[in-house]
Every structure is written in structure tokens, then in C-alpha cells.
Amino acid sequence: MSHSSATTTAQPVIVFDLDGTLVDTAPDLLDSLNHCLIAGGLTPADPVSLRKFVGSGAKVMIERAYQAQNRQLTDEDMKQLFALFMEHYNGNMPGKSAFYPGVLNSLDRLSAAGYVLAVCTNKFEISAKALLERMGEAHRFAAICGQDTFPYRKPDPRHLTDTIAQAKGDRYQAVMVGDSRADIDAAKAAGIPVIAVDFGYTDLHVSHFEPSRIISHFDEMTLDMISDLLEAAKEAAE
Numbered sequence: 681m682s683h684s685s686a687t688t689t690a691q692p693v694i695v696f697d698l699d700g701t702l703v704d705t706a707p708d709l710l711d712s713l714n715h716c717l718i719a720g721g722l723t724p725a726d727p728v729s730l731r732k733f734v735g736s737g738a739k740v741m742i743e744r745a746y747q748a749q750n751r752q753l754t755d756e757d758m759k760q761l762f763a764l765f766m767e768h769y770n771g772n773m774p775g776k777s778a779f780y781p782g783v784l785n786s787l788d789r790l791s792a793a794g795y796v797l798a799v800c801t802n803k804f805e806i807s808a809k810a811l812l813e814r815m816g817e818a819h820r821f822a823a824i825c826g827q828d829t830f831p832y833r834k835p836d837p838r839h840l841t842d843t844i845a846q847a848k849g850d851r852y853q854a855v856m857v858g859d860s861r862a863d864i865d866a867a868k869a870a871g872i873p874v875i876a877v878d879f880g881y882t883d884l885h886v887s888h889f890e891p892s893r894i895i896s897h898f899d900e901m902t903l904d905m906i907s908d909l910l911e912a913a914k915e916a917a918e
């Protein structure tokens with residue numbers, strides 16, 4: 681395959697998923713989901729079942745939680761529950777959410793080495809930006825793109841490639857880091873190497889989705905690992 685990366689001078693972009701990869705948002709997602717389930721007269725969900733619901737954004741999370749209790753939702757129910765969710769979630773963030781161990785050091789290392797950082801999340805853009813701003817770290821990212829930033833979302837590879845474009849990067853010189861099948865499938869469909877963290881939100885272990893690498897702590901994501909993946913991506917694209 682031939683492309684233009686050999687002639688561009690764009691800095692490589694490292695694209696991160698947000699929930700379950702950079703930030704452990706599960707306690708707050710669960711609180712806000714349960715706020716909705718209780719309002720709807722359902723039984724609150726627990727942290728284990730939450731893992732099966734997260735990954736495709738808040739609406740899908742609510743839908744899956746209802747399905748798990750054999751309850752159907754009308755469009756009108758969904759509209760109301762989604763509004764309730766957003767009000768609760770956005771009103772309480774950053775709540776108990778915290779960066780995973782080693783994240784900020786890792787971002788420091790990558791930035792110091794000249795990499796551009798970006799976020800590609802199935803959260804709504806406004807929630808993703810507000811969360812990172814309130815945690816004081818939004819400034820690190822050249823682009824923060826949510827499920828509503830473009831007309832498509834992960835696992836659609838264009839969510840990822842358009843995020844890279846918004847960060848002024850080259851899709852052939854990029855690495856994705858994520859925790860779920862949507863991240864890994866999007867990256868693979870885009871031909872972008874993908875590092876999976878094994879501590880995020882997925883019901884099946886990330887090894888099932890065959891990412892390029894698996895890490896259990898951000899300290900394992902060395903600059904050598906990144907440059908090896910970028911080198912391999914370059915060779916594959918040439």
C-alpha cells in the first residue's frame with residue numbers, strides 16, 4: 681500500500697480510550713446508572729455487571745442494564761433516562777474517578793519524547809472534555825473526540841482516524857491504547873497497532889480480541905514498545 685506518510689512530518693499520535701483505560705470511571709458510571717435504574721423502579725446494578733454494560737456509551741449502557749432485567753425501553757423512556765443520567769453524571773464528575781496508576785508519568789514520558797496525545801472515547805464529547813478538564817489534564821491532549829464528535833463511533837475505524845486527523849497526525853504513524861473490544865476492533869480495522877490494558881471494562885479478557893500488545897500497568901508501555909509498533913506500522917503501510 682502506498683500513502684503519504686513518508687513525505688509528511690506529522691508527529692506520531694498516541695490515541696487513548698478514556699473509560700477503563702486512562703481513568704477508572706466505573707464507580708461514577710455505576711452511581712449514575714443506578715440513579716436511573718432506581719428512578720425506573722429497577723434493581724441497582726453491581727460493579728461486575730457494569731463491565732458488560734460499558735463500552736458503547738451511556739445510552740447503550742442504560743439499554744443493556746434494562747435488558748439484563750428483561751425490561752424494554754421506549755424511545756421516550758430512553759430520552760428521559762438519558763437526560764437523568766447526563767444530569768447526574770456531569771453534575772457529579774470527577775466524583776470518585778481517578779487516573780490508573782502510572783498514567784500521568786506515562787503521558788509525561790510520551791510528550792517529552794515528542795508524541796502528540798489524543799483521546800478517542802465513546803463517552804459524549806462534552807462529558808469526556810469536562811471530566812479531563814476537572815481532573816486538570818485536558819491540556820495534554822491535542823484532540824478529545826467522543827461518540828458524537830463525528831457521525832460514527834468505535835468500533836468504526838473512522839472515529840479513530842478522524843481523531844488522529846483532528847490531532848493533525850498521520851494515521852499511518854499512530855498507536856491506539858484501549859481496554860475494550862470496540863477499541864481493538866477499531867484500531868485493527870484502521871490498520872493501527874493497538875495496546876490493550878488488561879484492567880479495564882470488558883467481560884472477556886482482552887487477549888480474545890488479539891491486540892498488538894497487552895499491558896497490566898502503564899509502566900510496561902515503554903518508549904521502545906511504542907517505537908517498535910510505529911516502525912511495524914510504517915513497514916506494513918509501505
Ligand SMILES: O=C(O)COP(=O)(O)O
Nearest residue numbers: 698699735736737801802
Ligand atoms: O463510557 C463508555 O461506555 C465507553 O467509554 P470509552 O470509549 O472511553 O471506554
Ligand SMILES: [Mg+2]
Nearest residue numbers: 697699700859
Ligand atoms: Mg474503555
